[in-house]
Amino acid sequence: MKIVAGVDFGTLSVRVSIVDFKKGRLGSAAADYPLTRKTEDPDHATQAHAAHMEALAKATRAAVKAAGVKGDQVLAIALDTTGSSVIPVGAGLAPLDDYYLWCDHRAKREAAEITATARRAEMKAIEWCGGTYSSEWGFSKLLHWLRHNPKKRARFVTALEHCDMVAAVLCGITDPELAPRSICAMGHKWMWNESLGGLPPEDFLVAVDPAFKGVRGKIAGRYETSDKIAGRLCPEWAAKLGLSAGIPIPVGAFDAHWDAIGAGIAEGDVVNVVGTSTCIMAIAQKASLIPGVCGVVPGSIHPGYTGIEAGLSATGDIFDAIARRAGVKVRELSAAVTQYRAGQTGLLRMSWDNGDRTVLVNPELGGVTLGWNLVSTAADELFAAIEGTAFHTRIIIERMAEHGVRVDRVINGGGIPQKDETLNQIYANVFNKPVLVPKTEVTSLGSAIFAFLAAGVYPTIEKAQKALCPKFRVVKPQPAAVAVYQELYPLYRKLYFGLGKPDADAVAIGDVLPTLRRLAAKAQAK
Numbered sequence: 001m002k003i004v005a006g007v008d009f010g011t012l013s014v015r016v017s018i019v020d021f022k023k024g025r026l027g028s029a030a031a032d033y034p035l036t037r038k039t040e041d042p043d044h045a046t047q048a049h050a051a052h053m054e055a056l057a058k059a060t061r062a063a064v065k066a067a068g069v070k071g072d073q074v075l076a077i078a079l080d081t082t083g084s085s086v087i088p089v090g091a092g093l094a095p096l097d098d099y100y101l102w103c104d105h106r107a108k109r110e111a112a113e114i115t116a117t118a119r120r121a122e123m124k125a126i127e128w129c130g131g132t133y134s135s136e137w138g139f140s141k142l143l144h145w146l147r148h149n150p151k152k153r154a155r156f157v158t159a160l161e162h163c164d165m166v167a168a169v170l171c172g173i174t175d176p177e178l179a180p181r182s183i184c185a186m187g188h189k190w191m192w193n194e195s196l197g198g199l200p201p202e203d204f205l206v207a208v209d210p211a212f213k214g215v216r217g218k219i220a221g222r223y224e225t226s227d228k229i230a231g232r233l234c235p236e237w238a239a240k241l242g243l244s245a246g247i248p249i250p251v252g253a254f255d256a257h258w259d260a261i262g263a264g265i266a267e268g269d270v271v272n273v274v275g276t277s278t279c280i281m282a283i284a285q286k287a288s289l290i291p292g293v294c295g296v297v298p299g300s301i302h303p304g305y306t307g308i309e310a311g312l313s314a315t316g317d318i319f320d321a322i323a324r325r326a327g328v329k330v331r332e333l334s335a336a337v338t339q340y341r342a343g344q345t346g347l348l349r350m351s352w353d354n355g356d357r358t359v360l361v362n363p364e365l366g367g368v369t370l371g372w373n374l375v376s377t378a379a380d381e382l383f384a385a386i387e388g389t390a391f392h393t394r395i396i397i398e399r400m401a402e403h404g405v406r407v408d409r410v411i412n413g414g415g416i417p418q419k420d421e422t423l424n425q426i427y428a429n430v431f432n433k434p435v436l437v438p439k440t441e442v443t444s445l446g447s448a449i450f451a452f453l454a455a456g457v458y459p460t461i462e463k464a465q466k467a468l469c470p471k472f473r474v475v476k477p478q479p480a481a482v483a484v485y486q487e488l489y490p491l492y493r494k495l496y497f498g499l500g501k502p503d504a505d506a507v508a509i510g511d512v513l514p515t516l517r518r519l520a521a522k523a524q525a526k
Helices: 047-065 109-121 136-146 148-155 163-171 183-189 202-210 235-241 255-262 316-325 332-338 378-402 421-431 445-455 461-468 479-500 512-525
Strands: 005-010 012-018 024-031 036-038 040-045 076-083 086-089 160-163 180-181 221-222 229-232 246-252 269-274 278-284 295-298 306-312 348-350 369-372 409-413 435-438 472-475
Touching: 005 047, 005 255, 012 047, 012 445, 024 047, 024 445, 040 047, 040 136, 047 163, 047 461, 076 163, 076 255, 076 445, 086 163, 109 136, 109 202, 136 148, 136 160, 136 183, 160 183, 163 183, 163 229, 163 246, 180 246, 183 221, 183 295, 183 306, 202 409, 235 421, 235 479, 246 421, 246 445, 255 269, 255 278, 255 306, 255 409, 255 445, 255 461, 269 378, 278 378, 306 378, 306 445, 316 332, 316 378, 332 378, 348 378, 348 479, 369 479, 369 512, 378 421, 378 479, 409 421, 421 472, 421 479, 445 461, 479 512
Parallel strands: 005 076, 076 246, 180 221, 269 409, 409 435
Antiparallel strands: 005 012, 012 024, 036 040, 086 160, 229 246, 269 278, 278 306, 295 306, 348 369, 435 472
16 A cells, blocks of 8 residues: 545645545545635735644544544655745744735735836746736735735745745745745746746846845745655654654645646646636647736646646636525525526626636726626526636637647536536537546545655656546537527627727627527527
């Protein structure tokens, strides 16, 4: 028996799986932690480092027990996290504040200033992250913190991504010069680019704001891909987790990236990791710049390829919000729409409730629903929202393909596709392409694969994937629904670029509502 622990930190909980190299997942457990929101500021989203670590210890011990093994049998542990989730730290890597979680959008102004400064300077690094810097990313969040915490600046030593902070703590690393820095995290969210000299230059950062003076030198550490070792589990945390001290911990990464590995990603695949938000992942031997796409980073996702990341700022969160406003549970609304036909609601819904991550990269947008009538229901809105997220995903996949990314297969990974067949079918119909769904859940499986590499059990990611990744079930497009969506998609696309771009030319939309009514009447007649 050769077993490892794979850890996945999500938005609201951490999940730990104990995985055998032949039998697969032996057992798993999860532990929750609070997310701090503020009703007076919908952009605020923070979490405490201590809560994360307490939950990790609880979930790890419970997972070992559920697997029916002993902690000293675990050969390695690997961790992925949300991102960009940023924490400012002081001496000894002690937190100075809570994490700015990935979905914290308070740094909209800072992101716009970084983008404007980069464009004036014609800085190449901004083009590698789609041409627009986001409020969801590292430098904008750090600048927001520096501006709003002047009394803490003197104690600021560095800032860390969640995956790097957890790895450093577990390894007992307190010197920022020795801290692991995930190329996955830093490449996609901090404009780190090895070919361009690493991080953006000091003079650029200071041009954005003098508060950045000296910060570049403080974002130090070992920049490495996830096939490298961050360190080894220190005695203190070995005791807390119930594992053996000294086991290897690979350099971490973002949850969606490793979920794509767990879903069996290969070149030619696009993996939609559909959860609270959606991350859309691809890998390529060679990749060009893709306007509006969050990042094109050599060594991310799979260390041997260039990783491409895009996505939606909210997916499951939109579904939850619709249900919350209706005073019901999402599962109740989901059950109500299982027999809906394409276009029958007469609604067309833009998936901008939490802004636009890709390809507009505009956090100032909000949800838009067209076509309401006096008998429209919350279930109607949910169905239209699923259609809207599918349309938005198609825009992103088409943008990738236009810039040379192979799209042979579409895989729906993440938690929602495991339990929502309506979503899978709508996506297949909107894409007019079969959608592959892993037969079992893959969350934390990617972490386990990197743990097996760290332990020397498998020599390559591909061999580990072949042994551990689940088979797929295939959801085929339905011709009648495809025909409806071939009419609706151009309307969505016109509204997406017409409403979503501040500098867009006037767009004639007088055909939208009549088309929605016509398609709805046709669907209801059937």
